[in-house]
Each structure stands twice: as C-alpha cells, then as structure tokens.
Amino acid sequence: VPLESHSANVTQDVLNLLDSKEPLHSSDDFPTIPQPEIKAALDRLASRSMVEYETSDTEEVTLTAEAETIVADGSHEYKVWDAVKQAGKIPIKELPKIVGADSAKVGQGNAFKNKWIKKDGDSLVLVANEVQDTTRDVLAGIKDTKALSDTKLLNDLKKRKLVTLSKVISYTVKKGPKYAKEIPVEVTDLTADMIASGSWESANFKPYNFNALGASQGAGALHxxxxxxxxxxxxxxxxxxxxxxxxxxxxxxxxxxxxxxxxxxxxxxxxxxxxxxxxxxxxxxxxxxxxxxxxxxxxxxxxxRLFASDEKxxxxxxxxxxxxxxxxxxxxxxxxxxxxxxxxxxxxxxxxxxxxxxxxxxxxxxxxxxxxxxxxxxxxxxxxxxxxxxxxxxxxxxxxxxxxxxxxxxxxxxxxxxxxxxxxxxxxxxxxxxxxxxxxxxxxxxxxxxxxxxxxxxxxxxxxxxxxxxxxxxxxxxxxxxxxxxxxxxxxxxxxxxxxxxxxxxxxxxxxxxxxxxxxxxxxxxx
Ligand code: PHE
Structure with missing residues (x-):
C-alpha cells in the first residue's frame, strides 16, 4: 500500500510540475525518486496521452571522497604552494609534517610542474605570487554539473581516482495532448445504466493495458x-x-x-x-x-484396423x-x-x-x-x-x-x-x-x-x-x-x-x- 500511494504521488507531482515547467528532466527535477518509480508514473500518464517522454541514458560523473576534500580545502599542489607562501622557505624534509604525507607526495611534483615553487638547496621557495587552483575549480564544476566535456581531462581525473563514472537513465517529459492537472476519474466497466442514460458517450474509460502479464496460475504441470x-x-x-x-x-x-x-x-x-x-x-x-x-x-x-476386414x-x-x-x-x-x-x-x-x-x-x-x-x-x-x-x-x-x-x-x-x-x-x-x-x-x-x-x-x-x-x-x-x-x-x-x-x-x-x-x-x- 505505501508503495502504491507513493507512486500515485509521483504521478501527481509530475502533473503539478509540468503545469509550470516544461520540459521536465527527471534526474534534476526528481533527484531523490528512484528511476523505476518515475518510469511507472510516466507510463501510467503516457498511456492516457497526458504526457510524452523520451528516455536518455547519460554518464554521470561523481567525485570521490578525496576529490570532495580537494573541493573543500584546495588541491595538494595548492596546499604545498600555500604552505611555502606562508613560511617563505620550507626544508623539503619538513613538508610532510606541515601539509600531510599525501599532499606532500602528490602536491610537490605538480607545484614544480606548474612553476609555482622551486628547489633552493634542500628547501622549497616560492616562484608564483598568485596561483589559480585549476584542479579544484574543475572538480568544483563537476560537483555542480555532474559532467565534464573535456574527455582527456576526465580520463586523467579517473586515473587519479578523483572521479567515478556511472550510467544514469533519465526522462525528458513534456505535456501530452490530454494533459490535465489531475488524472480524470476513469471508468473501468460499461454498465447497463450507462447505456440507458447515454453517459457512456462522454465517459472516460480506463485504457486497456495489453502488455500486462496475467497473474500466474497455481495449476498442475506435466512432467x-x-x-x-x-x-x-x-x-x-x-x-x-x-x-x-x-x-x-x-x-x-x-x-x-x-x-x-x-x-x-x-x-x-x-x-x-x-x-x-x-x-x-x-x-x-x-x-x-x-x-x-x-x-x-x-x-x-x-x-x-490395418487389415480391412469387417466380417466375423x-x-x-x-x-x-x-x-x-x-x-x-x-x-x-x-x-x-x-x-x-x-x-x-x-x-x-x-x-x-x-x-x-x-x-x-x-x-x-x-x-x-x-x-x-x-x-x-x-x-x-x-x-x-x-x-x-x-x-x-x-x-x-x-x-x-x-x-x-x-x-x-x-x-x-x-x-x-x-x-x-x-x-x-x-x-x-x-x-x-x-x-x-x-x-x-x-x-x-x-x-x-x-x-x-x-x-x-x-x-x-x-x-x-x-x-x-x-x-x-x-x-x-x-x-x-x-x-x-x-x-x-x-x-x-x-x-x-x-x-x-x-x-x-x-x-x-x-x-x-x-x-x-x-x-x-x-x-x-x-x-
Ligand atoms: N527389450 C529390448 C531392450 O530392453 C528392446 C527390444 C524390444 C529389442 C523389441 C528388440 C525387440 O533393450
């Protein structure tokens, strides 16, 4: 019962939202509702021509836990650069103590490559006074849009275990020719009264679902x-x-x-x-x-009889x-x-x-x-x-x-x-x-x-x-x-x-x- 009332709600929610917004994108507009439930609601409405929808399956990019901390605190190379900027000069041996072992390992190399810092004897010193933390910016963009058009960069992030890809089915929904804000009352049986009164002419009959599977019969079976x-x-x-x-x-x-x-x-x-x-x-x-x-x-x-013989x-x-x-x-x-x-x-x-x-x-x-x-x-x-x-x-x-x-x-x-x-x-x-x-x-x-x-x-x-x-x-x-x-x-x-x-x-x-x-x-x- 709860499932049914829930899916009835989804059906009503779709109709409500379509009244003010068209087309709908199921993954954006109903992010918390499981896709099969959305599909059931859409099929119900589509069979009555109240909506039309298209299915698309897209790749969604999600950040890993590590990438989430980068979005919050900056990239490893940014942390290294920031530490050097604060201190003016850091002995290489000291770096892990200041920025943590992980950031020291990954961030140092990238900060050299970006020409943000350089070596001075056994120490690190600043090269760039201001930097743009592009890794963090890209990841923050992905967090918003769940996508990245630069496939080369995307593969790179995947390899660095900063993002994962997953398939997402979503539906683009428009009003159909019989759109209304509510599912009209549907008649399931044609009665003698309806024929006598003539109300059958304007009655809204529930469409047959010819794709429905019959209930399984608990009958016997031949071996x-x-x-x-x-x-x-x-x-x-x-x-x-x-x-x-x-x-x-x-x-x-x-x-x-x-x-x-x-x-x-x-x-x-x-x-x-x-x-x-x-x-x-x-x-x-x-x-x-x-x-x-x-x-x-x-x-x-x-x-x-094979032998044609009727006589006694x-x-x-x-x-x-x-x-x-x-x-x-x-x-x-x-x-x-x-x-x-x-x-x-x-x-x-x-x-x-x-x-x-x-x-x-x-x-x-x-x-x-x-x-x-x-x-x-x-x-x-x-x-x-x-x-x-x-x-x-x-x-x-x-x-x-x-x-x-x-x-x-x-x-x-x-x-x-x-x-x-x-x-x-x-x-x-x-x-x-x-x-x-x-x-x-x-x-x-x-x-x-x-x-x-x-x-x-x-x-x-x-x-x-x-x-x-x-x-x-x-x-x-x-x-x-x-x-x-x-x-x-x-x-x-x-x-x-x-x-x-x-x-x-x-x-x-x-x-x-x-x-x-x-x-x-x-x-x-x-x-
Ligand atoms: N009785 C045989 C068997 O058990 C089969 C067979 C039937 C052979 C009749 C010849 C004629 O394998």
Missing part, C-alpha cells in the same frame, strides 16, 4: 517426461499403432523372460540385474486376465496351459524345429515375480493374444521398467522404455530398417546406422545409432530385431507371420530436449519443482 512421452504417442498413433496396457510393473519370470526364450541361466536374470519380489513368493501360472484384455479391447476398438473372424481362444508346456519344451528339449537350450527347465524359476526389466514382457502377452486371430497389427507402449543398476548421472534403477512391435506376413529386415528411419526422422533424427547385436528373443538383432550433432559422434539410440520363431511359434502364431520390434529409452531424448545433463535433476527426490512447472512443451522434430 517433461510426460510431455515427451505424449509426443512419441502421437507419432505411434499417426502410424496406426495401438497402445498396450502396461499398468502392471510386476510380472512373472515367465512373461518377462521365459516366453521370450531367455534361458533361465541368462546373466540378465541374476539378482544383480533384476529386482525380484519376495512377497508373494510365487506367481500364478499364466492365466486369463479379463481386466487387461478389456483394456486392450478398448484401445483396439478406438484404432483403425475365426477366433482360436488362448490356451495358457498349452502355451506353458510349449515354452518348457522349447527351452528344455527343443520344439518347433529348434533344438532348444537343453537344460532342465524349472517351474519355480519361471514363477518368480520380478519388477519387469523391459516392456517386451507386455509385448509378449499381446502377441500371445494376437495368436487368437493372427492378423497384421502394430502395438506400442511407453512405460516404466526396472533394473538393478548402479545409480549415476545417466542411470537410474527405474526408467521408461518406448517400445513398438509390428506383426505382418512377409516382413523383412529391410522393412524394419525403413520403418525405423521413418520413425526416427519424425523425432528429428535423419541418419541412422545399424549394428548387429544379440538378444535372446530376436534374430537378427540390431542396435540403432543416430548421429548426435552436438556431441559430433554416433550414439546408440535403440535396440531392435525380428522376434525368433522360438518365441512366436509356441504362442500359436502362424509360421509365415513375422514380428519385429524395437525399444529405446524415454529419458535420453528428454534430457537432450530439455538440456538436462544429470538424470537426477529430471527424476527422483532431488528434482526442482519449478523446473517441472516452468518448462515449455516440446516438439520432437524441431531442433
């Missing part, structure tokens, strides 16, 4: 990961993908590993890499789950028992033209519960469902996965995977590469390279590399491959159906987009909430 996730979802949806139900983080080893033809001795299944759940100790054997089925039904109903299709219901047996067989004894791994497959191991290590656990469930009615289909998911990793600047024990799977007849590896090129170009990555890799569930497998313009090197951006027959055929998918898939992390593209270099600034308990609420949306393809 950057969610914004980037939404961008990826849009890419998938635009290419006919259906979103998979990935809401459950805990799955059995069966869905996370065995069904993917990951052998039970695989190092990734080790305690070091996988988080196991101790309670409950054991999962149910794979079985129907109407809830998850209903979720995927709903997603599929809302998507366009023959559905072969899933047989979970058979599937379980098939998986055991393909690992332990070999089946479906595969010789298998040939080790004793443990049911206890497959029923251990884990925090899923990849979203491919869900893709597997979806593909088994697809075997009910094998048809071209595209599925994707973007959700959380867990790995027992050492946490550092770029790794967390939980992160998000983006995953896509495409099922069709007659798919080729070239088709996967072309698909990936199109997909990544939608996120602004135009050059891809593929490197042979290994996954237990895909053959061939390819790591995906993209050129990182900032780092000037190829960086790994994803993993992909054609799912193995050992994974697809136990599900009941036809032999001539091919499925390929790919996966990438959500965190890395998000960190690049938002310029975050430590993942702990993005996710976890150390995240600054302002970072979350103030960040703008992103466009993946815009760099």
């Amino acid at each position: 950057p990961l969610n914004k980037v996730r939404q961008e990826f979802r849009n890419i998938f949806f635009s290419q006919g993908f259906v979103e998979m139900p990935t809401g459950h983080f805990v799955d059995s080893g069966f869905w996370n590993f065995d069904a993917l033809f990951v052998p039970q001795q695989h190092p990734a299944r080790d305690m070091q890499d996988t988080f196991f759940i101790s309670d409950p100790v054991k999962a149910d054997k794979p079985r129907a789950d109407p809830d998850i089925d209903a979720q995927l039904d709903a997603m599929e109903a809302g998507s366009r 299709r023959q559905v072969k219901p899933r047989n979970y028992e058979q599937y379980f047996k098939n998986i055991k067989e393909v690992h332990q004894d070999g089946a479906f033209d595969s010789i298998g791994y040939r080790y004793p497959w443990s049911e206890d191991e497959t029923l251990r519960l884990v925090l899923r290590t990849h979203t491919t656990a869900v893709s597997t469930w979806v593909l088994h469902r697809l075997a009910e009615d094998p048809r071209p289909a595209r599925y994707f998911s973007i959700d959380r996965v867990f790995r027992n990793e050492t946490v550092d600047a770029t790794h967390l024990a939980e992160f998000h995977q983006i995953e896509g799977v495409i099922a069709d007849f007659g798919l080729t590896l070239g088709g996967l590469m072309k698909f990936l090129e199109t997909f990544f170009s939608r996120m602004g990555i135009d050059n891809l390279r593929f490197k042979p890799a290994y996954n237990p569930y895909t053959e061939p497998s390819m790591e995906i590399f993209g050129w990182h313009g900032g780092l000037k090197k190829w960086v790994e951006i994803g993993n992909s491959g054609m799912f193995r027959p050992e994974m697809l055929e136990p599900m009941g998918l036809p032999k001539d159906m091919r499925v390929y898939g790919f996966g990438l992390g959500l965190e890395r593209p998000t960190m690049i987009k938002y310029g975050v270099s430590n993942i702990r600034d993005l996710l976890g308990h150390k995240v600054d909430l302002h970072f979350i609420s103030n960040n703008a949306a992103v466009r993946l393809e815009k760099n």
